[in-house]
Amino acid sequence: MTNDPIPGIHDGAASVSLQEVSKVYRTGLGVEVRALDSVTLEIQAGQAVAIAGPSGSGKSTLLHVIGAMDSPDAGTITVAGQELTTLGESERTTFRSRIGFVFQRFHLLPALSALDNVAAPLLPLKVDFDRHERARDLLAAVGLAGRERDLPSQLSGGEQQRVAIARALVNTPRLLLADEPTGNLDSHTGSEVMGLLLELQRNRALTLLIATHDTSLATKCERVVHLLDGRLIDEEHAE
Template identity: 45%
Template structure:
């Protein structure tokens, strides 16, 4: 019996208007991802990687095509329904952290939980900070944290509601190599423990090859898809 993919993109096009004429950002993307898979999406700058992630998250609307995420057709949802859907199903980690500077680490992690009506929001947030090794930094503000610590707070926030899908856009892009490795290891440890489907947008081929599958984009198209796990098993 076949499983329904948790991410199913069919013939996704995105065309933007400009003074010089239409600009084709995505050109017929087809992509399926099964529950629990880890996907590394690579490609040169301008290939459409971040835009594709935004479409998966319902932050960007395609010009045409079908976007089915966790059984829901996002093209059928209004903005309020999309916000509720993201809150229940998707965690997002950005390259630039996007923490609220006037809130402590604990408060930043608790925000999605409070919006979801979680009565024990701060207790759950504290456990998430502990999971990323920052229990002792809960009362610190973003400006008092290093880049790696801020990204760990952002990761704890993204996972605070136990989402089905974690989307990460260049999660190590603003970090030094050693700190980036710590964040990557942490993300994969949390994935292993919780079975979260993970999609990573990255310029780092080595990071992408830690995933079960690698997708290569060029000029708004999927040019290759590798099953890394299968290659490792066969020794190819």
């Protein structure tokens, strides 16, 4: 892992710009699924944006192409001033390491304590700070002070997602992508986790994109964009 800076990504929250982005999946029998259909979207640095839409509308695909986990077939994506299509493979890896991801199923390592799960992304990196001190600070920031030694199996679903959120922040990302982060939680816990993500976005110079099919949670974000069959359909701005 290199320490090469991606311009802009650590200088403040990242802006995100998509110009006519399309992604087509081809399945075995030559059937084409247009997962993203000419999506044009401007997200300002520091915004909290919900990507709303029913299952299969392209929400995950949108987050994957913005996070450079997948490449679009057409169009351009610019994050913090960096156009992703111009990056080589090692630059894409560096870019990904500077973005925070939160998933529906937490993806914690079951044999590691909460503290070690949070610190894990830092292990391959040379850093000039104490890894465990940073992990401890982040666990406190997500409301889990005192739970550092607990294994994931000793934590509730909501607590596990808080650990996953702390882990996503350990590399000080300026863009946080959350894919159905409340999808495995009851509605009360899901609402708390949503509140935590928005609090972190406001306090830590983060741009936050949350994919969700839950419209009541989506409207807690300052901006909601709607996807249907891979197309952006309309947009509401909260007051």
